[in-house]
Amino acid sequence: MISCSSGSTDDGGFTSFTTAMPGDGDGDGDGDTGDGDGDETGDTGTTTAGPNCGDGVVDPDEQCDLGADNSASGACTPNCFIAACGDGFVYEGFEECDDGNPQNTDDCVGDCVLATCGDGYVQAGVEECDDGNDDETDGCTTACTPGMCGDGVIQAGEQCDDGNDDTSDGCPACQLAFCGDGYIQAGVEQCDDGNELDTDACIPVTCVEAFCGDGHIQDGTETCDDGNLEDTDACPTSCEPAYCGDGFAQEDVEDCDDGNNIDDDGCSNTCESQCGGSFSVDWCPQVGTMEQFTRCESVQDGGTTCINPEIRYGNVTGGIPKQHGGNQFAVWCQQLGFSGYSGNVTYGARDCTAPKGGLFGCTNYDEVTWHWCDWQDGPWYNQQLDYHGCNSNEITAITCTP
Numbered sequence: 307m308i309s310c311s312s313g314s315t316d317d318g319g320f321t322s323f324t325t326a327m328p329g330d331g332d333g334d335g336d337g338d339t340g341d342g343d344g345d346e347t348g349d350t351g352t353t354t355a356g357p358n359c360g361d362g363v364v365d366p367d368e369q370c371d372l373g374a375d376n377s378a379s380g381a382c383t384p385n386c387f388i389a390a391c392g393d394g395f396v397y398e399g400f401e402e403c404d405d406g407n408p409q410n411t412d413d414c415v416g417d418c419v420l421a422t423c424g425d426g427y428v429q430a431g432v433e434e435c436d437d438g439n440d441d442e443t444d445g446c447t448t449a450c451t452p453g454m455c456g457d458g459v460i461q462a463g464e465q466c467d468d469g470n471d472d473t474s475d476g477c478p479a480c481q482l483a484f485c486g487d488g489y490i491q492a493g494v495e496q497c498d499d500g501n502e503l504d505t506d507a508c509i510p511v512t513c514v515e516a517f518c519g520d521g522h523i524q525d526g527t528e529t530c531d532d533g534n535l536e537d538t539d540a541c542p543t544s545c546e547p548a549y550c551g552d553g554f555a556q557e558d559v560e561d562c563d564d565g566n567n568i569d570d571d572g573c574s575n576t577c578e579s580q581c582g583g584s585f586s587v588d589w590c591p592q593v594g595t596m597e598q599f600t601r602c603e604s605v606q607d608g609g610t611t612c613i614n615p616e617i618r619y620g621n622v623t624g625g626i627p628k629q630h631g632g633n634q635f636a637v638w639c640q641q642l643g644f645s646g647y648s649g650n651v652t653y654g655a656r657d658c659t660a661p662k663g664g665l666f667g668c669t670n671y672d673e674v675t676w677h678w679c680d681w682q683d684g685p686w687y688n689q690q691l692d693y694h695g696c697n698s699n700e701i702t703a704i705t706c707t708p
Contacts, residue, residue, distance in 0.1 A: 360376055443461055461480075497514065518543060523545075528546070529545065530547050537596070542554040550563060583609075584608075619677075626658050627664075629701070630666035632667040651701050653698070654698060658696030663682070663686075664680075664681035666681050680693060
């Protein structure tokens with residue numbers, strides 16, 4: 307505190323100033339408590355300038371009086387009170403601001419300093435939060451905005467935060483991506499429906515789209531699914547229970563299955579072979595294949611020799627078998643019902659002009675079971691034949707012998 311007096315004793319008539327002791331509120335320098343009005347009562351002093359404020363003499367209703375040096379930015383204010391935070395005057399060198407109120411939500415807070423983000427006070431209309439620290443992970447960022455998913459800072463309760471709202475990367479909704487989180491991770495998952503049901507369109511654990519053969523019965527779409535691609539078991543690749551007429555010969559149950567109800571085409575409508583162990587001029591199913599049949603121009607030797615055999619595959623006829631290292635004549639005989647038989651063939655020239663075409667034996671292309679394949683490019687199930695260059699090495703007869 308500053309006290310002021312005037313006189314003409316030893317100071318030559320100049321005004322002299324003394325500084326109060328710490329803790330002194332009344333200017334008498336004795337360190338006792340007071341309110342600044344000099345009466346030692348501790349009552350609340352007025353902030354209105356007295357009638358003699360500015361005359362250089364500290365009157366009873368004044369805390370100080372520097373005369374012409376009283377200043378809104380100095381130690382003694384224009385109303386003769388010692389400068390203090392909250393008096394509405396900015397004390398130069400000591401205060402950054404002074405708005406004369408105790409509010410800490412405006413732009414002048416605390417000990418008369420300008421409000422800043424990080425001062426611990428939430429500035430109304432400017433800041434959403436202010437926790438007085440520089441910890442980005444505690445819910446209030448150093449920009450004085452609430453921490454949120456997508457701000458790039460991992461807050462409590464978040465496993466990650468990559469600063470974007472992309473739910474197809476490795477950090478959707480600020481949690482590490484996993485199959486079953488309900489977000490489709492780009493390049494990793496085909497689907498993700500956020501559940502563990504294995505009967506809907508998205509398989510759990512793997513997050514791939516359900517398909518026939520995945521081992522899960524899809525509601526409303528499949529009635530069976532045994533997890534394989536076998537067409538000869540009780541649940542073929544249609545994922546419907548096997549039945550006579552479905553086009554798949556069920557192993558140990560059906561002799562044949564040509565997918566129709568025609569009773570005189572080599573495979574009866576009860577899925578029994580009508581040729582079994584005897585060649586015929588009618589179509590005889592090659593049991594175990596996918597709708598491949600053999601018929602003969604004529605039959606000799608009590609049905610064990612087929613002259614000029616022709617092959618049908620699905621709805622395409624005119625296949626002419628040729629000499630080839632992949633031919634398996636014993637298998638061909640077995641498919642036609644000659645169990646335990648071997649096959650002997652003769653070769654000669656046959657007509658392969660379109661729509662006919664040359665064939666060779668194989669175990670790939672249309673199916674893995676041994677069957678006759680298109681000489682040109684392999685597959686021909688329900689397709690046209692492509693090779694027409696027959697040249698004296700076609701099979702003109704096959705005999706199945708025990």
